[in-house]
Amino acid sequence: MPKPLNIFVDCHVFDGSFQGTTTYLKGMYLEMLKDKSLNYYFAANDVQKIRSVFGEHDNVHYLKYSSHNKFYRLLIDIPRLIKANKIDFAHFQYIVPPIKNCRYINTIHDVLFLDYPNYFPLSYQIKNKWLFKWSAKKSDINLTVSEFSKLRIQKHFGLQDILITPNAVDPIYYESYDKAVFKQKVKQSYGLDRYWLYISRWEPRKNHDTLLKVFVENQFYKTFSLVFIGDKSIENNAYNAYYEALSEEIKSKILTLNKVDFQQLLTILRGADLSVYPTHAEGFGIPPLESIAAGIPTACSNTTAMQDFTFLKKNQFDPAEKENMATVIKQTLAENLDISIVEQLKMQYDWELSAQILLKAIKKQ
Known part of the structure; x- marks a missing residue:
């Protein structure tokens, strides 16, 4: 042997x-x-x-x-x-x-x-x-x-x-869960009701600044909060400058978290109304796949390796175009997640x- x-x-x-x-x-x-x-x-x-x-x-x-x-x-x-x-x-x-x-x-x-x-x-x-x-x-x-x-x-x-x-995608993302239960957990821990979620470490290519501008300029903050989860890697000065100029009212609708453990991340994801992934360039880009598996409406960039996510095509946008990003986000929020997308995801990855x-x-x- x-x-x-x-x-x-x-x-x-x-x-x-x-x-x-x-x-x-x-x-x-x-x-x-x-x-x-x-x-x-x-x-x-x-x-x-x-x-x-x-x-x-x-x-x-x-x-x-x-x-x-x-x-x-x-x-x-x-x-x-x-x-x-x-x-x-x-x-x-x-x-x-x-x-x-x-x-x-x-x-x-x-x-x-x-x-x-x-x-x-x-x-x-x-x-x-x-x-x-x-x-x-x-x-x-x-x-x-x-x-x-x-x-x-x-x-x-x-x-x-x-x-x-x-x-x-980790099998845990596909598990069924009670949305209301996780929304209540998130509200108790973070004071959030309806919110968007962007999971990614901080680098300029991750495009946090354009997402923030879309969130503010289209007055999405009147209905939603915007949650960023990820550690700092390379400082995004464009984001910092734009954020600092915002009113305290708008800043109160923006939450930034780092050093989040897996169970916290999963809880926040399951409670989200929308997952957004506006990055300019990725070698793969797994967060939008995880959010789809969890049944969260998902909008994603259409560049680099993310072009392979053909099952997500109608929910993809040009990350450099604010108007296109806003339009796709509105469309994604207005529709329920197509369950066939989840099945295509399972087969492909x-x-x-x-x-x-x-x-x-x-x-x-």
Whole structure:
């Protein structure tokens, strides 16, 4: 009987708040670990947190990093753990360690900073162009999450052998629930009645400023509140300047939350009247899919990887056009969510399918 392969997964992203990479790793590996012919080693600083995500299984082991410093993690912690646990494959997001003691799997979710440089600091562009390309060249299996990202990585890095393992939606979003109960929970916790929701970290490309302008200039604040959930990544000065000039009455209808845990996020999502995703550019864009799965009317940008969301076409807008965004939002609010969209979503984006793509690639090596 062949010896089981040992798979190391760098889970340091779970030490922060939930984001696209945590969703990706959670969905992918909850499916993969069902394959008992492989052993999995999940590593992070907060071992208890990743243990709560992936659970207890005979083929799952948890490892703790000895430092929170990213350079120490890449240069010392990870190579040491890989060697000590006789790892065969190690999976990283974007950047791999320079000392290679096993075969590498690397997921580059996007290279938007190369196509939309105006949204990223110059230092970020210079550093990551080299690091991402170097990491991709050093890896044995390269993954990304959409056809759009695959084509852009091929163009910028000259790579051809890239597998697409699309994001999907956690089954919990599809669960039935009583809307009134969650609306009451949100009202008790945050004082909100009717509200829109935008889930995304803060960067200029995420377009919080245009959504705010649409909300204010069309007087949606007279009926709704606007809720932003996400941590600050890159400051959006256009948003800050516009917000500061608003009256106290309008400001009282805008709520910004960060460091929100998953259960809080799910509660707020289920109580929402509308989910909006107005970002200019994405390598994938999972929040609108999660809101559709939860039965929330959803309006979304029609650019970059989000062009693949064909089932959402009539609810998509040009993120640079305020009038178009306002029109689509009004239309989305006026209609009930078409249940057939949820079924199309289930068929097109499934973690089991993505996990099988990676498992097949590992077993071919």
